[in-house]
């Protein structure tokens with residue numbers, strides 16, 4: 001699925017269920033989701049013990065939660081992530097090609 005299409009699907013879903021939150025609330029939600037990913041990874045790879053059966057969703061689910069919330073935030077801020085991602089990839093390529101070609 002293309003990023004643009006993913007943003008459209010997220011937009012349709014959010015508008016169907018009450019609309020967007022304010023940007024800082026959305027940023028807080030994104031931070032929550034990143035924290036849930038950190039928890040799941042700490043249970044799987046780190047020293048954190050699971051407190052009950054089913055504690056911590058699958059890492060792949062938490063990554064998806066982060067992506068969904070990030071797409072929603074981009075929509076709210078009218079950021080076209082497909083365009084910005086291409087710019088980022090090109091910038092990274094220019095930045096690192098000298099470093100890693102030596």
Ligand SMILES: [Mg+2]
Pocket residue numbers: 033036037061062065066
């Ligand atoms: Mg989550």
